[in-house]
Amino acid sequence: MDKNAKENTSKIGTEANPVEFAEDDIFGYMRAEKRQGKTKEVVDENADELFTDQENTDDMPKKTKTEKVSSVMRVSPFVSSILKSLRKDMTVLNDDEGFVHLKEGSPLPYKTKFYNTQMQGVFGSNYERLGVFRNDGDRIELDAILAKQFLSDGKVQTQEGKTNIYEIADNKRCERATMILKALAVLRGGAKQAQFGTDVSPKAIIVAGLNCGNLIFNDLFAEMDGKPCIKIDALKQIIDDYQDRIVTPVFVGIREGYLHPQNYADLKQWVESGENAANVRLSSPIKAVEALTEQFS
Secondary structure (H helix, E strand, C coil): CCHHHHHHHHHCCCCCCCCCCHHHHHHCEEECCCCCCCEEEEECHHHHHHHCCCCCHHHCCCCEEEEECCCEEECCCEEECCCEECCCCCEEEEEEEEEECCCCCCCEEEEEEEEECCEECCEEECHHHCCEEEEECCEECCCHHHHHHHHHHCCEEEECCEEEEEEECCCCHHHHHHHHHHHHHCCCCCCCHHHHCCCCCCCEEEECCECCCCCCCCCCEEEECCEEEECHHHHHHHHHHCCCCECCCEEEEECCCCCCHHHHHHHHHHHHCCCCCCCEEEECHHHHHHHHHCCCC
């Protein structure tokens, strides 16, 4: 391995600073420490209080205390499932053969298999954890040095009666939650997007605010005559079973012409009928997400 490449690996990662960087707060991070799980001696800063009546405290021997070495780790408040195909048998379009050109030696051949399918996944974000960091035992979410600095600067504050839980002063969790949800509605990317222009933005989305961590809107899409459709009866059942957990209207966003025509007509009829006691609202994917973010407080 190239020596410079080896040195540069230490720069891969985040700043582990969720106060000043929203992406660290939303997506989490992990920074392992040397001698993790073992103990080390550190200077006891509180010991200087014993010498406040003396002039040259710098000349006094420093008292030390023993601390356990812990990693700095924040589990992401944002979670996602893997994407899976609606079809059991995906439609293979063609194979594309190419070569990887190396700095030395002959190019290596490879093959890309293209297929066409509709995919579904589940996403969720823990709203209450945004802007809040717990340092408890081996679970250190906010580096102790940063915590001390931000407390001094007034950027964070401890929660009442809980000195080990820090919260951003003037917590902008609403802004950060809105940021990630709106990003989902216009999702783009993929290793081959620049080369092949693959569109991965959601064409159908079901979103709502919950007072639990159970992602209930799961496995609600299928295929009907080669076109995607929503399992309307399953959606009704989920809303009925979890009505005490759903704290906002259920927003369903559908791109015009995406669903099977009959399925879309049935969905629209149900939403507009008097049976819609759960206050399900139908719009486009982007409008559905925007409507949910307006419910944040």
